Structure formats: structure tokens, C-alpha cells
Amino acid sequence: MIYFDTDYMEGAHPKLMQRLMETNLEHTVGYGCDAYTAHAKELVRQICGDPDLDVTFIVGGTQTNATVIDALLSRHEGVLACETAHINVHEAGAIEHSGHKILTLPAHDGKVDADELREYIAQFYADDTYEHMVAPGMLYITYPTEYGTLYSRCELERLHEVCSQAGIPLYIDGARLGYGLASPVCDITFSDLPKLCDVFYIGGAKVGALFGEAVVARKGLLKHFFPVVKQHGGLLSKGRLLGIQFETLFTDNLYLDIARHAVELAIKLKEGFIAAGYRPFIDSLTNQQFFTLPNQLMDNLRKDFSFENWGPRGETHTTVRFVTSWATEPSDVSALIQAVQAFPAVEK
Amino acid sequence: MIYFDTDYMEGAHPKLMQRLMETNLEHTVGYGCDAYTAHAKELVRQICGDPDLDVTFIVGGTQTNATVIDALLSRHEGVLACETAHINVHEAGAIEHSGHKILTLPAHDGKVDADELREYIAQFYADDTYEHMVAPGMLYITYPTEYGTLYSRCELERLHEVCSQAGIPLYIDGARLGYGLASPVCDITFSDLPKLCDVFYIGGAKVGALFGEAVVARKGLLKHFFPVVKQHGGLLSKGRLLGIQFETLFTDNLYLDIARHAVELAIKLKEGFIAAGYRPFIDSLTNQQFFTLPNQLMDNLRKDFSFENWGPRGETHTTVRFVTSWATEPSDVSALIQAVQAFPAVEK
Amino acid sequence: MIYFDTDYMEGAHPKLMQRLMETNLEHTVGYGCDAYTAHAKELVRQICGDPDLDVTFIVGGTQTNATVIDALLSRHEGVLACETAHINVHEAGAIEHSGHKILTLPAHDGKVDADELREYIAQFYADDTYEHMVAPGMLYITYPTEYGTLYSRCELERLHEVCSQAGIPLYIDGARLGYGLASPVCDITFSDLPKLCDVFYIGGAKVGALFGEAVVARKGLLKHFFPVVKQHGGLLSKGRLLGIQFETLFTDNLYLDIARHAVELAIKLKEGFIAAGYRPFIDSLTNQQFFTLPNQLMDNLRKDFSFENWGPRGETHTTVRFVTSWATEPSDVSALIQAVQAFPAVEK
Amino acid sequence: MIYFDTDYMEGAHPKLMQRLMETNLEHTVGYGCDAYTAHAKELVRQICGDPDLDVTFIVGGTQTNATVIDALLSRHEGVLACETAHINVHEAGAIEHSGHKILTLPAHDGKVDADELREYIAQFYADDTYEHMVAPGMLYITYPTEYGTLYSRCELERLHEVCSQAGIPLYIDGARLGYGLASPVCDITFSDLPKLCDVFYIGGAKVGALFGEAVVARKGLLKHFFPVVKQHGGLLSKGRLLGIQFETLFTDNLYLDIARHAVELAIKLKEGFIAAGYRPFIDSLTNQQFFTLPNQLMDNLRKDFSFENWGPRGETHTTVRFVTSWATEPSDVSALIQAVQAFPAVEK
Numbered sequence A, B, C, D: 001m002i003y004f005d006t007d008y009m010e011g012a013h014p015k016l017m018q019r020l021m022e023t024n025l026e027h028t029v030g031y032g033c034d035a036y037t038a039h040a041k042e043l044v045r046q047i048c049g050d051p052d053l054d055v056t057f058i059v060g061g062t063q064t065n066a067t068v069i070d071a072l073l074s075r076h077e078g079v080l081a082c083e084t085a086h087i088n089v090h091e092a093g094a095i096e097h098s099g100h101k102i103l104t105l106p107a108h109d110g111k112v113d114a115d116e117l118r119e120y121i122a123q124f125y126a127d128d129t130y131e132h133m134v135a136p137g138m139l140y141i142t143y144p145t146e147y148g149t150l151y152s153r154c155e156l157e158r159l160h161e162v163c164s165q166a167g168i169p170l171y172i173d174g175a176r177l178g179y180g181l182a183s184p185v186c187d188i189t190f191s192d193l194p195k196l197c198d199v200f201y202i203g204g205a206k207v208g209a210l211f212g213e214a215v216v217a218r219k220g221l222l223k224h225f226f227p228v229v230k231q232h233g234g235l236l237s238k239g240r241l242l243g244i245q246f247e248t249l250f251t252d253n254l255y256l257d258i259a260r261h262a263v264e265l266a267i268k269l270k271e272g273f274i275a276a277g278y279r280p281f282i283d284s285l286t287n288q289q290f291f292t293l294p295n296q297l298m299d300n301l302r303k304d305f306s307f308e309n310w311g312p313r314g315e316t317h318t319t320v321r322f323v324t325s326w327a328t329e330p331s332d333v334s335a336l337i338q339a340v341q342a343f344p345a346v347e348k
Helices: A014-022 A035-047 A061-072 A114-126 A153-166 A177-181 A190-196 A225-231 A240-249 A254-275 A295-302 A330-341 B014-022 B035-047 B061-072 B114-126 B153-166 B177-181 B190-196 B225-231 B240-249 B254-275 B295-302 B330-341 C014-022 C035-047 C061-072 C114-126 C153-166 C177-181 C190-196 C225-231 C240-249 C254-275 C295-302 C330-341 D014-022 D035-047 D061-072 D114-126 D153-166 D177-181 D190-196 D225-231 D240-249 D254-275 D295-302 D330-341
Strands: A054-058 A077-082 A102-105 A135-142 A170-174 A199-203 A213-217 A280-282 A288-294 A308-313 A317-323 B054-058 B077-082 B102-105 B135-142 B170-174 B199-203 B213-217 B280-282 B288-294 B308-313 B317-323 C054-058 C077-082 C102-105 C135-142 C170-174 C199-203 C213-217 C280-282 C288-294 C308-313 C317-323 D054-058 D077-082 D102-105 D135-142 D170-174 D199-203 D213-217 D280-282 D288-294 D308-313 D317-323
Touching (some): A035 A054, A054 A240, A061 A170, A061 A199, A061 A213, A153 A170, A170 A190, A254 A280, A254 A317, B035 B054, B035 B213, B054 B061, B170 B177, B254 B330, B295 B330, C102 C114, C295 C330, D014 D240, D035 D054, D135 D153, D177 D254, D254 D280, D254 D288, D254 D330
Parallel strands (some): A077 A135, A135 A170, B077 B135, C135 C170, D077 D135
Antiparallel strands (some): A199 A213, A308 A317, B199 B213, C288 C317, D308 D317
């Protein structure tokens, strides 16, 4: 069986495991106050090109979202996000559990439109009854989105401009950030991010770590963040585990190398499907690829390949997702393409 | 420098690291639905002697407490705990963040007294205005306590009896459970626990794991627990990391071996202090030892040893804590005893 | 100036004020444990035709919604409601403040469609990842809706059937319930409501009371509701004020008489607009009427009449709302119609 | 039967009822944006001697506490209060429902001691682990306390000084404020309060109103308070009901006249008990009086008088409470004294 289900099916990239082994017997203080964590934060600040950024490592992604959003919003505010946003769909109500409403905007292949955002905020304050409604207090977006799509630099600038004019922070959920930055169509870098938003997180768990996300914030933005993280259950006693992993990810470009490897294979995979006559369900150039396949092909592929079902399209077709990671081998992709091409699309 | 600060200063016990390495490249489904996790749950059920128990692995301890308590309480209920309970002091308000009041009872060396518990509940319902107050909805205790002390079997039975009569569950926070079960004065075993309480957790992070706690509950007690864990941010995408670690801890008695090693060294340490004329601050027979030392001795020890300060006692003395773990060497303890005995108590 | 802004611009219906005056100097116990409140509950049970219903009086509408929803939902559940539902728009996030997500359905003139509801629930449980999402835990609807529209008996039966099959309660927000029951197109009565839903509230503040809402629930559905109401700040110390008002409203048919008076005037008003060539924005036969008027007419009317602006329709028109109540005089409506007919629609 | 149970057993003071009747048919905008409310706010500012104060009327006391505390605290902060504080005992967990921990201090006849407060804060920040604990974010006190006792001006100044030095606001719950200010031992006035604390509320429901509390805050302290009040369910649609009542209470000194009447009768009552040989349980000079009586006397009195039981003192005695209000007649007190003196204390 060859696996394309998702990018968190294995342990960690071998280099991270090696460093965890090498340091295993060392004694350090807990809760991320150790030297590994300090160094990892420094490396994150360096790659982001700003020595003043606040960096915090948190165990999980849902936890990171719940904690950052809770730290940023006032009581009367909610978080703007598009309908398909992870926080709105797949976090089991973690945001609302902290008392905050998600204010939804239309999703365009997983993306928020800056004009619609501006209009939402304008209409909110134009409404005489706005003090009876939840005020837009921040914007949440994902990069890449849940559909593997990317905002262009220009789109991010426009979103950030609307947010700045409204006086609300822009937060980027980068659970798969690496796969965005490594995409051939990406026109931003790590060091652009602190200028394009107010706070973002660099996903570790889906890009080679056992677990862990790095929250990067404008200095002073996340007030009293340590106890807020603790309150949300996101403080790891053996905090250095996060530090050691991120230190390794940001040494010798490992983070982006992992991402590039996965994206290249994903694009190869995509091209193979297209060559066989299958058009992508959504046009992604990151490590997630979506296709609507005839059920017969899907069933055939399932004998040797594992991948996720994203729901039926009528009686005869199904949308499915293929995901690559550091652990995907070129031969895995070749085998899949071969299997697909043995069953070319009749529409071809 | 020799470290006695706490039991979470290192990585994981080497056997756990070895298993994480061996399995690192395998592909498994996420969120704890893998075979390692299933097997680890089975091993936990076996050692607890009840094939019907619900077992859930959660990343962190504060998270585990917040999630279990949130899952057990109704809106109008609070959790009973003694003043010194971890949830009341050192969890940054995580319980209240979920909307629940902690109803405090007096602490007796970290323990709740069954008579005081019974009296609290009786007085509550005797009060005409009780519907204006937060109802006692469950009891939280720690085993061992924050002071290294232990409840006897009889004490646990009496607490459980009071809870049962009141119709409320008894929950045991076993962050350091192993060190309790491995204590020479412990008169209970793993298989007693499901009869002595309704839900408990087996601490991993402080007993040899990188992280992770195993919640063990009476079948059906924790309803819809999966989404509640997710909502609290406690669901690990690479859930097998918890499964593999607990599988290893519960293979060949590793969990209790680790605990026994630490407890034996802690008792040796304690006896060394007593021999030098220092009486324990609290009489513990687990892996935490507390002494009130002259500041001069404390300062002397600090040159070679690292340990926690638990607060001044007047101008000249300070209470300190020494903790052992799987990573403590017998020679570490010998060196400490030697240093203490070079400075015997004048009161001796 | 003649007022059509809303139905809560005056004090209480004179009969309620009279009873409050008559009883003002009497001494009663607090928190709704008095005889007036007991009698009022009895009257509510009588008109609803079921002696076993649980009746609770709460001060305000938002509070009532937040409290009932909080009492009904488990942690992992959210409340289904249509996009335009009061709880989703105009309650300042009170539902989310209690930790619950609102799961939105499309709104059809303010109404939920039973087929869409069924489909939502079916798709939810068909999704492999449903345990990562907020489960539908109850349905919230308004009767009449925020747009003055009404569900037919058949529509209510179908909604209730879908809810029952899904095992979730149906809750009707009756902030303006009287105006629904008094509508000429209404095909249900008070005594149908306990069979058509699991819990509903009879709005007082908008139907002649100073304040107050009566929650009517299937016996035992709202567990420990007294302390939950208190926790939500909805328990009035001088609780009899609610009892006395509802006792009066449900004596000699006052509640429905008030509503009938307002609905008749609203329909007369509507017919007057139609006669002048203006078509309703939404077809309501309750006490709220919506029209999209030329801005010139709107500005003209504003000289003598007060009413709410519901937002611009293009450059030249605006949607506005006219609301009647017990305090609206027939002459008020005549004056308005006369003013409108002096400015007939050119489209006529 | 003569009633001394509490000060909220009747409707409103007749002057308030009269004004509610006089204004009943007037039309005003909702939610407290009317002219009556504006005028009432102005009167409150005047009596408090500061034209810049923010005044907000809220329906109920528990709601007021929950809302003010929620508006003042950051996520990582809790509210300091003494063990016997109303918020800690009799608000059904409303504060925790909003996510905040109550940090308890010892109670001295219902009062917080400034030195103990200072010491608590000092010890908190001296603790190395303070970021794992809930930070003291504000102080809550009651004036008068739940036991009818009063802080002296000097005590309030010292509490305020400690708070100011710690950078946290001092909030006074004045549910019975009038009865404090009207006490012969009171050494402060309304106009001192804005200097002695940061925010306080003037209780209406217990001092002659049907319901309602007036929150008085340093300008700008309670940010975005309108939507926060709405979110907590404390916004009354017919908001003018609060305005009209407070306008009347603060016209011609009615508020303090009501309080003075009640306090004078309470002191007369107290002196009667003392003359009969009964010593007060707590030495109060406000409208609440506490005595520990022989059960035989208590049972005798119950035939003609109604009052609250505050719990048994041994087998033979019970502590009881007598409360006076605007509705208490001098003859009620004379009758009670007569009944008591017919049964003089043997200890006399």
C-alpha cells in the first residue's frame, strides 16, 4: 500500500529524530525556558528578517488557533474567516468554546476576497444596530488554504491594508506554510510575512515535525501570552522538544527543503493525472491535489493506494485528495501515475 | 551540575525513544485511530484489570484536567478539590476558562478529608439558598499529591463512598501515578484504581514519556469525549506518538520499573538528609522530597546541585524540593548526601 | 410624531400597570417562589393545554435564548439556526459567549426549510471527520420570524419530525409569539405548541409587558434550570413582577387581544400601502410590515412618522419597517395611510 | 405576619411607581438611549460630583457583577474577593461561567484587609511560577458587606492604594449602597466614591426600585461596554424603565431618604434586642441585623414575624437575620421589640 492520505502519517523527518536522540539525556528546565528553544526562536526571527518578533512554540494547531484568537480578541469581538476556514469547520468549536463568534465571509477556492472583507466591515459600522452585533475584531486566513490554493502577494497586501484601516489584526494560519512558500507560484518569502500580517504560525506537524507550531507575532501584540497558552493547555512541560525540532527545521534550510520535495512530487502527480485526461477539482500548486475521478478508477486505485475521499459528485464520480510529504518517494508518485494512466479519461 | 529540579528535565526513557525511532517511517492514520494506540489502550485495560474501561490518550496534564472536568460537569456544577490542588493553583485558570468553579476544601498535606467532604456536601444541600450556589459536581484529588503524600486504600474507599452517596464522580489526577504505586507505603495497585474511583489518568510525561497522559474511565462515563478533547486542543494529529509511548511503558513493566527506580533513590536521599539531622518538611515516600534547610546549606548545595525553591521559612531557612526520575543516577544521590552530610544540622 | 419604530417603545399595557400598582405594597418571597408566579405558571400551562409543562419566567429575550440553549446543549454540540436568526445576528455573541457555535442554514424569508435541515444533519453524519466538527444539537427557529413571516403547521410538523428523528430538541423563540398566533394566516394555537416543539418561549416585553419572557418546556427537559438561569444573570430578585405581569396577560385573553389589535392595524396599514401602489418587501401578516419606498416618500413620511430603516436598495429606494403594538391607535394608521396615498407609486 | 426577611419583598417605592404610571404611554427609543435615561445618568454624575463618569444601568445584580468583571479582566487574570463575597458564594458560578477565577482572601466580618491584600499580591509576583497561576486582575468588595458591616474611609483608601500600586482596579458592589451611606458610622459620601475606587454600582432593587443597578465607572475604564452588557443579557429593551426609576431615586434625595428610614428602624430594632439582653452576632449599623437567638424565642417569634435563618449555632441557638426597607413601618419594629422583650435573655 502506498499512502497519499495526508502529510502527518509518519513520525518526524529523520534529522529531527536524530537530534531528539542526541539530546535525549540532557537536563534542561521546562516549559520552553531552555537554550534550545531560545536558539530556535532566534532562528525563526532570522529567517523572518526581524529581530524583534515574538516567537512562541505551541503543541497543536487547533490549540494554536484557539489561543492566538483568544489572546487577540476583546469580549465584544469575533474573528472574520471564510466559510471553509479550518476554524469554522474542523476544530470542533474550539473558538466558540473560548467565547468567540466566527464571522463568516464567502470562500473563493478557500480564500477571502479583500473587497468583500472591506464591504463587510463597512456595512457593519453602517448598521445602526451594530452595537447589538459581534464586531469584526480580526481576520483569520490560511496559507495555503484548505484547498491548497495560495494568496498572491498583492492579495495579501490588500487584505492587510483593509485590516489595518479597520484597526484589526490579520492572522495567518500556516499549518502547511512550507508547502505554500515552496510552491512555484508563490511570490512571497518568510521575511515578507511579518510585513504582510500581524501574526502567523509556521506549521511543524505537517512539515516534518512530530508536532509543534511556531507562532510569530509583532512584538507586544500577544499580551501575557505565556499564561494564556498555559490556560489553553498548550504549554508543554518538556518544552525543549519543540525548540529542538524547530531548531533543526530551521538549520540548513531543512524546512523549505522538506516542503519543496513534497511540492515537486505533488506537481508531478498532478501532471500525471492531467496527462491521463483528468482535470483538477481545484487548481493547486502545493502538496495537496484534488481530483474528481470516476468511481471505477477510484476503486481500482484503492487496491494499491490510500487517499482521502472528499465527497461524491453525482452518482458516478467522487472527489479525492492526494497529499505528499517529506516521506513520499518519487517511486510512489510514479506508481500512482502509472495506475491512473492505465485508465485514461474517456473525456480526454 | 546535578539536577533534582523535577522529573521532566530530560527527553524520554531510552526504550521509548528507541520505539519511536523504529516506527518513525511507518505510515498510520492520524488522531489515535492507529493500531499502536489500540494496542496501548488494550495494555492499559489489562493492567487495570477491566476489559471495559474507556482509555483516551491526551497530550498534556493541564489539558487532561480541563477536558475531563469539562466533560463530567453540568453547567450548574463545580469541582471539589483541596486548596493546594494543582487545578486550583498551577493551571492558570484552565478550569474556570471552561466555565467551572473550583469548590475548595481544606488541604491536609495535600489531601482531602472524607469527613470534611461529606460535611461540605451535607451543608450545601442543607442551605435553603443552595440553588443560588455552585453545586458540588465531582471530586478531584491527586495521587500522589503535590506534596508527594499518598492516600491509603481506606482513605480512597471512604472518599469514593462519600462521592457515590452524593452521586458525583471521583477523579484522580495521576500525573505522577507511578511514583505513588511504586512507593513502599502504597497499598493499592493499578487494578484497584477502577474500583476506587470513576476516572483517573496515568501520567506519562513525568514518568518517562516525552509527553502524554492516559485517561482511564468507567465505560460510557465520558460522553462524546473525542470531540470534547478536540475542542480543548488535546487531539494530536500524529496520535500514534502517544500510543507507541504508552505501549512501551506498559510492556515488560517499564512504567513501574521507572517509578520504582526513582522512588528508591528518593528514599535513599531522604534518609541521607535525616541522617545529617534534617527533618523532612513533609513526610513523603514518593519521588518528591521536601526539606527546610538553613540558607547557608542551600547556597552551598546550589554550587553543584540544582533543585527548586519552595519559599522562605523565616529569615534563615528555606523549604526546597528534590525530585528523582528514571534519569537520576545512584551516584547523583550519593553526591548530594555527601554534600549535605558535610554540613550536619546543628539541631541534630 | 407618530411612532411605528417597534413594539417596545411604551411601558406596559395599562392592565398590567394597574395590577403592579395594586400589589405594590404586598410582601412576597423573592426569586419567583411567590404565589403570583405560581398562578401565572398555572395559567400558562392551562392555555398550553398540558398540566405537566415546566414554565420559567426570565427577564430578557437574549438572556432567555442564551440560557435555554446553554441548558440544552452538550459541550460538543451547536445550535442550528438560519442565517438571519436573531441569535446569529443581534445578540452580540451571547450564544458563543456561553461556548456554543451557531450552525447556520439558509434563510427563506427568515425560515428554515425542513429538507435542508434533514440534509444538513445527514451530511454531517456522513462525513468521516464529523467528530472534528460541531454536532447539530438542537434547532432554533423564531415564530414569527424576524421578517414577520410564519411557519405553517405543516412546516412546523416537518421540522419537528426531522429533529425528533435526529434526537435533537426544537426550540421556538416566540419573542413576538402573540403576533403570530393572532395572524389571520396562523393555523396553530397555544395548545399546539407543546406538541410542535420541545421548548418555546412566550414573549412578554414585545406584547404588552414591561419585560419578561415565559419559557415553556417539556417536563424535565431543562435540567437544573434554576441555577443555570441564576448563572446567566436571569433571575429577578423581585420575581413576582414577572408572575404578576404574565398572570394578567393570561387572564381574560389579554395576551391575544393585544396581539390581535396590533395585527389588525398592521394589515390595515399594509393594505393602505398596497392600495397606493407599494408592494411589500416581504409578505407579512403579523405586526411587522416591510416596504421598499422611494427615498423621497421616505423623507416626506419622516416629518410626521417615526419608523426603522432596514437598509438602502440601490440609490433611490430604501427598505423600511413599520411595527404596531397595543399602543398603536387606529388613527395613527389612518394618518400614515393618508400620507402614503398622497404620494402614490408611479409603478402603480 | 410582619416581614423582616429581606429588602426586596415589595414592589417599588410609591414615588417610582407613580412616575412609571405617569410615563407609561409615552413613546421612547429602546435600549436606554432615551431622554429619561440620559437625565438619570446626569443626576448620578451630579451626586457623585464628577461630570466625566460613565454611568450604565443594568437589570440585575449578579448580571452587573458578571458583566463588569468580564469587562475589566484580561484572560490571564482573576478577581480578588474575600471568601464570603457574594460573587464567591451566591451567584451560581456566574463569574466562572464567563471564564474567570475568583482568588479568595480571608474575610473579616465580610471585609478584605488591605495588608493581606498587599501580601497576596506580593507573594504572587515573588513566586517563580506565577505565570502558571491566575494573576490578580482586580479587587471586588461589597459596601456594605454581606454582613452589614462597613469599611471606614481609611480602610477604603488603603485598599485603593494597594490596588493602584498593583495597577489593578477596585470595584465596589453596592447592592445595598444606600444603607451604607445612610449609616451613622459611615464616613464617606457619594462624591467620595469615584476617588475611593475605579468602578462601583449603586444598587436599586434593594433600595426602592423594582429592579436595576447603576454602574458608575471612571471614564473610559469599561471599554465597549454596551455590547458586553448585551452579550451578558443585561440590556433591557424598554431601557427607560431603568432611567425613570433612577431619575426618581436621585430627585429630592429619595435614594438616601429611603436608606435612612430603613437604617434608623434597623438600629432601633438592634437596640431593642440588646435591651432584652441579646448581643448582635455581627455589629452592623446598616439595614441588616444579625442575632443568635435561643431556638425557643425564634420559634415564638415565627408566629408573627418572618425573617431569615442563617444557620444553627449548636443545639439550642440559631443565627437569624432581620432586614428593614422603605416598606418597614415603625410599628413593625415596635411589635418585634415587644415580642423579644417578653422573652429576655437569661444571660442578661
